[in-house]
Amino acid sequence: MQQTGLSPDFTFLERVEAAGPFHATECFQCRKCTNGCPASFAMDLFPDQVIRLALLGQKQEVLSSQTIWVCAACETCSTRCPNGVRIAELMDHLKEMAVKEGVPSPQPQVLALHQSFLENVRLTGRVFEGALLPVFLLRSGQMRSKIEKGTWRDEARLGWKLLRKKRLSLLPTVIKGRGEISAILRPSK
Ligand code: SF4
Numbered sequence: 001m002q003q004t005g006l007s008p009d010f011t012f013l014e015r016v017e018a019a020g021p022f023h024a025t026e027c028f029q030c031r032k033c034t035n036g037c038p039a040s041f042a043m044d045l046f047p048d049q050v051i052r053l054a055l056l057g058q059k060q061e062v063l064s065s066q067t068i069w070v071c072a073a074c075e076t077c078s079t080r081c082p083n084g085v086r087i088a089e090l091m092d093h094l095k096e097m098a099v100k101e102g103v104p105s106p107q108p109q110v111l112a113l114h115q116s117f118l119e120n121v122r123l124t125g126r127v128f129e130g131a132l133l134p135v136f137l138l139r140s141g142q143m144r145s146k147i148e149k150g151t152w153r154d155e156a157r158l159g160w161k162l163l164r165k166k167r168l169s170l171l172p173t174v175i176k177g178r179g180e181i182s183a184i185l186r187p188s189k
């Protein structure tokens, strides 16, 4: 059944925890996570509120929040939590869940970067910077606006400088365990 308004989805927490466990039920709302979060200024729900809403089965509110996309995965919250709630990993999982369930991201640029990065690492087993930025710019629509404004030249100049200093390669280096990395990052059904 489609969840509407604030009606709770009682299977939400169970499904989330099955992918962890993230130990969300251990949360006693002390807010240590939120007080240490460097990205909280840009969030619409604070990390402790995400946990609380997940416990209350408010799937739609959690999956459509800015917070899960704004989270920088810095792990400060997880380190500060006195109860071992794995908040940073939970945020990451909620992003994947939102994508899988077709919930539009309120931060399309972050979604574009997230997808470009994962595809990039799946390909070679490590980040290949030579492809990451162009793919991200194309996917996010920024390439078009850069061409229209002429600012693509700044990117090209920077790329050339990095190439000359051998800080950027035009060819990817495939690592030995590429298959294993790809398997880990393959989207689950
Ligand atoms: S620090 Fe841990 S226990 Fe405290 S509010 Fe955050 S998740 Fe809950």
Ligand code: SF4
Pocket (backbone or CB within 6 Å): 033, 036, 037, 038, 039, 040, 047, 070, 071, 072, 073, 074, 075, 076, 077, 078, 087, 088, 091
């Ligand atoms: S991992 Fe995300 S939620 Fe946790 S402190 Fe860092 S930015 Fe905030």
